Amino acid sequence: MNRVVLLASAAVLSLTAGAAAAPPPYDTSAPIAYLVDLSSGAVLLSKDADRRIPPASMAKMMTTEVAFELIDKGQLPLNKMCTVKPETWQKWHGPQAGSTMFLSPNEQVSVENLLHGIVTLSGNDASVVLAECIAGTEEAFANQMNALGKELGLTNSQFGNSNGWPDEGRTYVTAKDLATLARASIERHPKLYKQFYGQPSFTWGKTLGSGQNITQANRNPILGAVTGADGLKTGHTEEAGYGFTGSAEQGGRRLVMVVAGLDSFNQRIVESRRLMDWGFKAWSTVPLYKAGAEVGTAKVQLGSDSEVKLVAPRDLAVTVPVGLRAKSMMKIRYQGPVKAPIAKGQQIAQLIVTTPDTGEQVMPLVAAEAVPEAGFFGRVWTGLKQLLGMA
Template sequence: MIRAGLLLTASSLMLASAAPAKAPPFDTPAPVAFLIDLNSGAVLLSKDADRRMPPASMAKMMTTNVAFELIKKGDLALDKMCTVRPETWQRWHGPKAGSTMFLSPGEQVSVENLLHGIVTLSGNDASVVLAECIAGTEEAFVAVMNDHARRLGLSNSRFGNSNGWPDEGRTYVTARDLATLARAEILNHPKLYKQFYGQPSFTWGKTLGSGQAITQGNRNPLLGRVPGADGLKTGHTEEAGYGFTGSAEQNGRRLVMVVAGLTSFNQRIEESVRLMQWGFNAWQLKPLFKAGTNVGTAKVQLGGDDEVALVAPRDLALTIPAGILSKVGAMKIRYQGPVKAPIAKGQHIADLVVAMPDGEQVMPLVAADAVEEAGFFTRAWIGLKQMLGMA
């Protein structure tokens, strides 16, 4: 069952004024736009964020995320060599194949270099070669993508291929789901994210005739324009228009944005930069708890202990309009409980929920200590107490 305990009253959390602070206005020609503050979980802008739409190359974030998961588990090595099948090269080279890494038929390429080709160059060929290398066929890899999407909570998205190429509507996403995917990429795989995202360019392949090395620039519209920008992925097809899922971090504060359906390359740059700048300038963080602070407790089922302390995994803060004092409602701890043992130290088992004038802000809480599963006699005693109404 969902448990929610009152943590602090509204009066003890008052930041100031009696009138709720209004969200700063922002208008964009983008048909779809979404902006979230990862520190607080606050949605700063949502414009048709649950509309199903083709992702174009933003779908490659899922291909990358699947690879990152396998690398993290030790099931995929960065130095594993993948072969470019002639059939794959034939399909994904030339002007009609869209963005390319300029792979060659029969070429051996490492997983590491393919990931650079996907993230920095948006190579359609690199995506398919990596998919085939991991799962044998692109179709088998797509099944893995969709299973992984469900685990991440992408409830309104489906993938029909590994690179976002138009496929008669089989592949679709929403801006909210893309932001969730970006969040997983950033928070679940920080080392790999830093290694592969935000690179200004990458060199692979050679020109015909002269044999000169081919260097291509990253199309990320925030790089070099917004301080702290480091990800994530652009997308463009005639069907989808120009889109972008981006992120930047400034002074420990990280934002994730999505825009889609824009009409030109330059409009994508302008709106991406404008939205991210607005997110940092029009909003501010109000600190709540330092990392490691004991925030509350959660009940434990069939554990060596009856409850476990909940701590902040990082500095927790609210997002409020800049320069405006805002009324804050009650804070409560919410979790699915009692939480069944065993529980690992640092495991995310609850959330801190703060009521705000424009909705809730939700931040993770983790177990302060490990809780082992109770032994046989302890479980028997717990069961007896429950039968006698003593627990």
């Protein structure tokens, strides 16, 4: 059963004070745009964010995410060596093959270096080599991409290859799903995210003739231009136009943005920087609860206790337009009663804050302590109370 508990606290009442102001306007030339504040879950801008689009090289975020999952599970060592198959090299080298890491046939390359080649250099060759190294074939790897996509909640995306190369429409995403994917990399794999995203350049391969090292710059348009920018991935094909999924963190606030369908390289730079700058300057956060603070309780089924305290797993805040203090509502939502056993720190509920300007802002709530299953007599007593209408 979906349970909802309305809250009224000083944290909520503080949002009603102050002078009213209009929500911050924003106009973008990007056909598709999406901006979300991960601190609160507030969607600050959504323009055609559910339209299916070809991702181009932004699909490589999912290739990277599959690798991150395996690495953190101990199933894929960073020092594992992968072989560049001659047939793979033949297909993915030269001007007709798009962005490249400049791999060589039969070359042995570590997973770590391939990930740098994918994330920083956007290497189509690196993506396929890693896919084949992990799953044997690119087709099998695409199946892993789609399985993980379902697990992460990508509800309107499908992957047919590892690098986003046009494939007659088999590969498609939405801006909203790309933001969800970015959030997964940031929050599920913070160490790997920091290690691989946000690198300004990477050196691999040698020039023909002189044999000089080849250094290529990261195409990320906000890196070094927006304070706190550290990810994620650009994309471009004739079919998709110019796109970008990016993230930056300032003062504890992390934003994720997506723009797609732009006409030029320069337009992508301008729109990406404008949107991220607007997100930080036109919006602010109002603190709600400090990490560890009790927010409420949830009913427990067949546990040693009949309810469990819900606490904030991190500092929680609500996002509002700068200068605006509008009426808002806060509630706890969970599927319950929550069945025991429950682990301490397990996410079992959500804090939902609704404002006129952002709709629902959804934040996690976790169990303050462990609740084991009730013993035999405890289950009998619980059943009796339910029968008598006492629970």
